[in-house]
Amino acid sequence: MTxxxxxxxxxxxxxxxxxxxxxxxxxxxxxxxxxxxxxxxTTLGDVxxxxxxxxxxxxxxxxxxxxxxxxxxxxxxxELAETxxxxxxxxWEIG
Numbered sequence: 001m002t003x004x005x006x007x008x009x010x011x012x013x014x015x016x017x018x019x020x021x022x023x024x025x026x027x028x029x030x031x032x033x034x035x036x037x038x039x040x041x042t043t044l045g046d047v048x049x050x051x052x053x054x055x056x057x058x059x060x061x062x063x064x065x066x067x068x069x070x071x072x073x074x075x076x077x078x079e080l081a082e083t084x085x086x087x088x089x090x091x092w093e094i095g
Contacts, residue, residue, distance in 0.1 A: 004088035005080040008058065012069055013048040034066030047072045049080075049092075058094050 014027065027045075047069065049059035061076070063069045080088060088094070 001084050003081050004083050004085045005077070007052060007085045008049050008080055008088065009052055010047060010049050010073060010076040010080060012045045012073055013060070014045040030066050031070045035070055045069065047076055049076060059092050 012027065012031075045063075047061040047063055048057055050057050061072055063072050079091070083091070
């Protein structure tokens with residue numbers, strides 16, 4: 001069985017107003033800090049799923065807070081790894 005991870009990739013999409021190089025470099029640090037309970041921010045960005053072949057966005061999941069961003073990204077990546085592309089598309093109603 002081919003996993004959905006072979007067809008799609010999930011990542012954090014930083015909001016347009018915050019796409020500075022420094023901010024992009026620091027988001028992994030803030031994500032870890034939020035996981036440790038050290039810091040929580042309004043958001044790091046939405047979780048976005050894109051088709052690997054052409055980079056087209058097929059799913060956007062709005063999240064609030066750094067910890068939720070990390071948790072949702074992990075959950076989506078796990079689902080991509082454990083399901084087939086057809087199962088993933090059906091579960092998220094990707095047409």
